[in-house]
Amino acid sequence: MTGRLKTFTLGGIHPEENKLSANAPIEVLPLPKQAIIPMGQNLGAPSKPIVNRGDEVKVGQLIAEAGGFISANIHSPVSGKVLKIDNVPDASGYKRTGIVINVEGDEWDESIDRSDDIRENIELDGKEIIERIKEKGLVGMGGATFPTYVKLMPPPGKTADYLLINGVECEPYLTSDHRLMLEKGKEILIGTKILMKALNVEKAIIGIENNKPDAINHMTELAKAYEGIEVQALKVQYPQGGEKQLIKAVLNREVPSGKLPIEVGCVVQNVGTAFAVYEAVQKNKPLIERVVTVTGKAVKKPSNFMVRIGTPVQELIDAAEGLPESTGKVINGGPMMGKALASLEVPVVKGSSGILLMPESESHRKPENSCIRCSKCTYVCPMGLEPFLLSKAAKVGRFDIAEKELVMDCIECGSCQYTCPASIPLLDYLRLGKTMVGAIIRNRKK
Amino acid sequence: MDNIVIIAVSALGGLGLIAAVILYFIANKFKVYEDPRIDEVEEALPSANCGGCGFPGCRAFAEATVKEAKEHKSLEGLNCPVGGNDVMQEVGKILGLEVEQQAPLIAVVRCNGSTANSPAKIQYEGATSCTFAHALYAGEGGCQYGCLGLGDCVDACDFDAIHMNPETALPEVNDKCTACGACVEACPRDIIELRKRGPKERRIFVSCVNKEKGGPAKKNCAVACIGCGKCEKVCNFDAITITSFLAYIDFQKCTLCRKCVEVCPTDAIWEVNFKPRKPKVPKPGAEEVKKVPETKKEIEVAPAEPKPQEDKKEEVPKDNKE
Numbered sequence: 001m002t003g004r005l006k007t008f009t010l011g012g013i014h015p016e017e018n019k020l021s022a023n024a025p026i027e028v029l030p031l032p033k034q035a036i037i038p039m040g041q042n043l044g045a046p047s048k049p050i051v052n053r054g055d056e057v058k059v060g061q062l063i064a065e066a067g068g069f070i071s072a073n074i075h076s077p078v079s080g081k082v083l084k085i086d087n088v089p090d091a092s093g094y095k096r097t098g099i100v101i102n103v104e105g106d107e108w109d110e111s112i113d114r115s116d117d118i119r120e121n122i123e124l125d126g127k128e129i130i131e132r133i134k135e136k137g138l139v140g141m142g143g144a145t146f147p148t149y150v151k152l153m154p155p156p157g158k159t160a161d162y163l164l165i166n167g168v169e170c171e172p173y174l175t176s177d178h179r180l181m182l183e184k185g186k187e188i189l190i191g192t193k194i195l196m197k198a199l200n201v202e203k204a205i206i207g208i209e210n211n212k213p214d215a216i217n218h219m220t221e222l223a224k225a226y227e228g229i230e231v232q233a234l235k236v237q238y239p240q241g242g243e244k245q246l247i248k249a250v251l252n253r254e255v256p257s258g259k260l261p262i263e264v265g266c267v268v269q270n271v272g273t274a275f276a277v278y279e280a281v282q283k284n285k286p287l288i289e290r291v292v293t294v295t296g297k298a299v300k301k302p303s304n305f306m307v308r309i310g311t312p313v314q315e316l317i318d319a320a321e322g323l324p325e326s327t328g329k330v331i332n333g334g335p336m337m338g339k340a341l342a343s344l345e346v347p348v349v350k351g352s353s354g355i356l357l358m359p360e361s362e363s364h365r366k367p368e369n370s371c372i373r374c375s376k377c378t379y380v381c382p383m384g385l386e387p388f389l390l391s392k393a394a395k396v397g398r399f400d401i402a403e404k405e406l407v408m409d410c411i412e413c414g415s416c417q418y419t420c421p422a423s424i425p426l427l428d429y430l431r432l433g434k435t436m437v438g439a440i441i442r443n444r445k446k
Numbered sequence: 447m448d449n450i451v452i453i454a455v456s457a458l459g460g461l462g463l464i465a466a467v468i469l470y471f472i473a474n475k476f477k478v479y480e481d482p483r484i485d486e487v488e489e490a491l492p493s494a495n496c497g498g499c500g501f502p503g504c505r506a507f508a509e510a511t512v513k514e515a516k517e518h519k520s521l522e523g524l525n526c527p528v529g530g531n532d533v534m535q536e537v538g539k540i541l542g543l544e545v546e547q548q549a550p551l552i553a554v555v556r557c558n559g560s561t562a563n564s565p566a567k568i569q570y571e572g573a574t575s576c577t578f579a580h581a582l583y584a585g586e587g588g589c590q591y592g593c594l595g596l597g598d599c600v601d602a603c604d605f606d607a608i609h610m611n612p613e614t615a616l617p618e619v620n621d622k623c624t625a626c627g628a629c630v631e632a633c634p635r636d637i638i639e640l641r642k643r644g645p646k647e648r649r650i651f652v653s654c655v656n657k658e659k660g661g662p663a664k665k666n667c668a669v670a671c672i673g674c675g676k677c678e679k680v681c682n683f684d685a686i687t688i689t690s691f692l693a694y695i696d697f698q699k700c701t702l703c704r705k706c707v708e709v710c711p712t713d714a715i716w717e718v719n720f721k722p723r724k725p726k727v728p729k730p731g732a733e734e735v736k737k738v739p740e741t742k743k744e745i746e747v748a749p750a751e752p753k754p755q756e757d758k759k760e761e762v763p764k765d766n767k768e
Contacts (some may be wrong), residue, residue: 087658093568093584095658342568344582365571395575428573435581 008245009211021302025365035310060109075286077308080104093342104190119219128196141272145351163204168241171334175290191274223314234314239413296326328360367420377416387416394433498626528624551625560614561593580634588666602632630685671714677706
């Protein structure tokens with residue numbers, strides 16, 4: 001079995017792929033009339049606005065500063081006038097501080113290089129690269145939105161020897177990373193080189209799931225010109241794109257429970273992040289736009305759009321030729337880990353990778369039944385946990401058991417709930433357990 | 447044959463006797479003195495083991511009272527909300543101390559975002575846990591402060607005193623409430639508050655916890671407090687304060703004059719267990735809303751209890767039940 005593809009060893013599932021928009025080239029979406037920029041776009045502390053009502057802003061101008069160590073700067077994605085700084089609803093319906101900008105023209109900050117030329121030469125040194133990445137507000141583009149610069153600064157005593165670039169895109173339906181690799185392959189590779197320089201590592205591996213043969217071929221071809229970068233095809237298995245799963249699959253290293261990938265000498269970055277790194281370092285361009293997939297079985301034109309941050313979701317759906325009548329649910333992200341949107345007025349943020357329109361017939365959960373102890377959830381759990389036990393512990397409030405059984409290791413991939421024949425909301429209770437145990441641990445530290 | 451029986455019985459009996467003597471001396475030697483009053487106090491407590499007093503169970507509370515009585519000669523800060531004044535008097539008698547009368551409390555649900563007042567814009571499917579839903583999204587009606595209606599408070603109650611009303615999708619407290627505070631702890635949105643039961647179970651409170659500005663609050667819920675400040679102005683007793691667009695009535699200062707209820711433009715202020723007032727100048731459309739507090743009559747019995755403040759007796763006839 002020499003031809004066997006690499007994959008992670010524990011659990012995993014294979015949901016229907018439904019990559020409907022895989023052949024749709026990235027289109028640049030027209031500017032919105034109004035951009036809404038929430039302050040809490042990254043994992044960690046929300047950013048603090050530094051502009052005032054009525055201020056004129058340019059594209060790329062800093063409008064909010066990082067609110068802590070784990071936080072990120074936010075730059076204006078549009079040019080125009082600040083209409084208000086007020087509470088705006090985010091994807092969950094909660095109102096949080098945001099900046100609303102009335103778009104006027106498209107005037108860019110002069111320091112940004114807007115040409116299409118590819119700049120190969122990396123002029124900055126490691127420290128300057130990290131500083132630039134921090135300044136330009138880069139966060140992980142895979143969805144977790146962890147500030148990128150923090151990942152590039154390993155804690156004292158730890159060093160990385162491998163950089164992994166995550167081009168897996170194991171979520172069904174989503175194709176934004178796929179298209180980015182096909183269309184901006186060279187930029188991604190230069191971005192990878194920049195990250196390697198910042199981390200001071202010699203080797204980088206780009207992991208791509210085997211359902212994207214065109215991307216694998218394209219990237220392998222391009223990577224020949226870059227020393228130290230390899231492309232690795234991976235088996236199609238969800239959640240291959242999970243950080244810990246990817247490390248296990250590519251390097252056969254296991255991240256210990258409760259630890260970060262740096263523990264085993266790895267740093268994982270998304271291809272989208274690598275592209276953003278290229279733009280920030282070589283073109284001085286902050287993170288103001290990203291690729292978003294708009295897809296769904298009933299969508300007339302499943303597409304991939306290059307969208308400015310702050311564009312309302314409604315405009316993306318309009319550009320994909322409207323909301324199909326049968327739509328029952330609009331999901332921000334993929335079908336496995338995404339969350340349903342409470343309203344279509346919410347904006348695209350740094351972590352939005354896709355907008356999925358689910359038909360009514362598929363958007364409801366089945367009624368919950370009793371657990372029949374089939375152990376399917378345990379079998380598919382990629383972290384080797386026992387979801388049935390953890391969810392029960394969380395349900396009855398035994399958070400001590402949940403903590404002992406390592407609920408905090410759950411990556412919330414949803415494989416357990418997907419596979420459960422009794423349709424038990426396992427992931428819901430796991431998330432509840434994580435919230436509560438996390439709070440207990442934080443209180444204990446105080 | 448007889449011999450064996452006799453030997454066996456006497457041997458075992460002798461052993462038992464020796465063991466008893468040894469145990470007697472050991473028990474005397476290692477005796478731990480325990481105040482007998484602890485047992486007496488525990489006997490007087492309701493044995494609900496609810497934790498409402500802040501101690502893990504009635505026994506721990508009994509120990510704490512005896513210790514406090516020994517050290518400080520007072521029971522200040524110690525109260526069994528379930529037993530109420532009677533039990534605390536009893537405890538005081540056992541310990542030979544005066545116990546201050548405490549006004550009895552009751553849990554009050556401060557949200558009126560029923561299915562009619564705050565119609566659902568989205569649909570929630572998932573675990574029936576308010577704590578989880580609170581972390582996930584704002585709410586079906588769009589109000590991020592209001593009741594999620596999944597019943598964490600009902601699960602927390604040991605006294606069968608709080609139940610969901612399927613019509614309004616809001617919890618309702620009945621007279622079994624002992625003010626143990628379990629539901630207050632369980633609610634992730636701090637909607638439930640312990641308030642004074644009030645004379646004849648009459649209470650006035652703001653049935654809203656929305657801290658948004660008037661416009662956005664009203665958009666999601668017809669009966670939200672918009673923070674207009676009318677009640678604050680009309681109150682003669684400084685009982686009402688408005689912080690971040692939300693009125694709060696201090697039940698220690700409130701004299702139940704009901705002026706604030708009249709002026710509230712959104713009917714966010716509730717009066718409970720009052721006699722229906724004479725129709726003077728009926729506000730347009732106010733009547734059916736004003737009925738709401740009465741249908742949500744929480745308490746049927748009005749226990750005799752000391753009157754901590756003067757209420758306007760002459761205006762309110764004694765018989766307020768229908």
